[in-house]
Amino acid sequence: MANAYLEGLFGLEGKTAVVTGGGGVLGGKMALALAKAGANIVIWDLTEEIGNRTVTLIKETLGAKAQAVAMAIDCSSDESALAGFKTAHDKFGSVDILINGAGGNRGKSPLTEVDMKTFEFVLKLNLVIGCMVPMKAYTKYCIENKIKGSVLNIASMAAHLALSGVWAYSAAKSAVMNLTKQAACELAPYGIRVNAISPGFFLAEQNKALLVEDEKTGKLTPRGQAVIAHTPFGRFGEAEELQGAILLLVNNSAGSFITGVTLPIDGGYLVSNI
Numbered sequence: 001m002a003n004a005y006l007e008g009l010f011g012l013e014g015k016t017a018v019v020t021g022g023g024g025v026l027g028g029k030m031a032l033a034l035a036k037a038g039a040n041i042v043i044w045d046l047t048e049e050i051g052n053r054t055v056t057l058i059k060e061t062l063g064a065k066a067q068a069v070a071m072a073i074d075c076s077s078d079e080s081a082l083a084g085f086k087t088a089h090d091k092f093g094s095v096d097i098l099i100n101g102a103g104g105n106r107g108k109s110p111l112t113e114v115d116m117k118t119f120e121f122v123l124k125l126n127l128v129i130g131c132m133v134p135m136k137a138y139t140k141y142c143i144e145n146k147i148k149g150s151v152l153n154i155a156s157m158a159a160h161l162a163l164s165g166v167w168a169y170s171a172a173k174s175a176v177m178n179l180t181k182q183a184a185c186e187l188a189p190y191g192i193r194v195n196a197i198s199p200g201f202f203l204a205e206q207n208k209a210l211l212v213e214d215e216k217t218g219k220l221t222p223r224g225q226a227v228i229a230h231t232p233f234g235r236f237g238e239a240e241e242l243q244g245a246i247l248l249l250v251n252n253s254a255g256s257f258i259t260g261v262t263l264p265i266d267g268g269y270l271v272s273n274i
């Protein structure tokens with residue numbers, strides 16, 4: 001009985017999710033969480049090889065019959081995103097969930113020394129590639145196919161607080177939070193929900209260099225130490241710790257009346273005080 005109750009709220013049997021940047025650290029673990037709840041998974045990443053890391057993880061965890069495929073889709077292009085949703089639709093019958101997991105930061109610097117090429121790259125990666133293009137293509141697809149889809153964007157602590165030195169990343173992530181609200185409002189009449197999460201600090205390829213000085217010993221950079229000191233839980237997050245929140249937000253049953261929120265998952269980083 002309890003299982004049937006939980007299955008009704010959180011189960012994703014027969015649903016299909018596209019996870020952009022799904023070959024990455026957080027995208028991979030979010031895809032695995034949805035697969036464990038029963039969803040078919042379509043990983044989009046820059047190459048099939050990167051995406052297949054997560055396909056392998058899902059099949060090793062759940063068995064060879066788990067439905068997971070990787071597609072090489074560059075999320076900077078409207079056309080390739082629209083074509084990608086069509087391919088996923090043709091294979092699985094519908095795409096019910098989009099997780100926008102592509103994104104990440106590149107380094108930090110004082111304002112007066114910002115390298116504008118890097119600034120534009122990071123802005124585009126997180127705002128255009130990591131949110132706008134896939135969200136636009138997906139919701140167009142949902143409206144045309146009368147699907148009550150669910151979008152999950154990925155913001156960051158940088159969307160809520162001014163983190164030092166990561167200018168483009170902060171600008172882009174605050175914009176992701178803003179677009180999440182706008183899209184939620186506009187798309188509610190179609191039954192489409194749009195939410196976001198703001199992960200605290202989780203070690204991944206894109207932020208390791210900023211946070212970890214020596215991978216062998218685990219010695220942190222001064223910035224990494226400052227993050228831990230500012231996190232009431234006193235540690236980085238583990239990617240698995242995103243799963244409960246995302247299963248709530250993406251599910252049209254458990255999350256039926258939730259739209260436009262950005263949920264921090266941060267070990268208390270945002271409520272830290274003196």
Ligand SMILES: NC(=O)c1ccc[n+]([C@@H]2O[C@H](COP(=O)([O-])OP(=O)(O)OC[C@H]3O[C@@H](n4cnc5c(N)ncnc54)[C@H](O)[C@@H]3O)[C@@H](O)[C@H]2O)c1
Pocket residue numbers: 020021022023024025026027044045046050073074075076100101102103104105125126129130154155156157198199200201202203204205206207
């Ligand atoms: N790790 C953290 O602490 C943390 C905290 C807050 C927010 N985030 C956000 O979570 C998301 C995932 O980050 P991560 O830490 O897992 O990083 P990651 O670098 O491990 O994963 C990012 C993935 O995006 C893919 N990607 C890059 N450009 C792409 C494109 N044009 N099209 C398709 N895929 C592309 C990369 O190949 C990579 O697999 C990002 O938006 C990041 O900003 C991470």
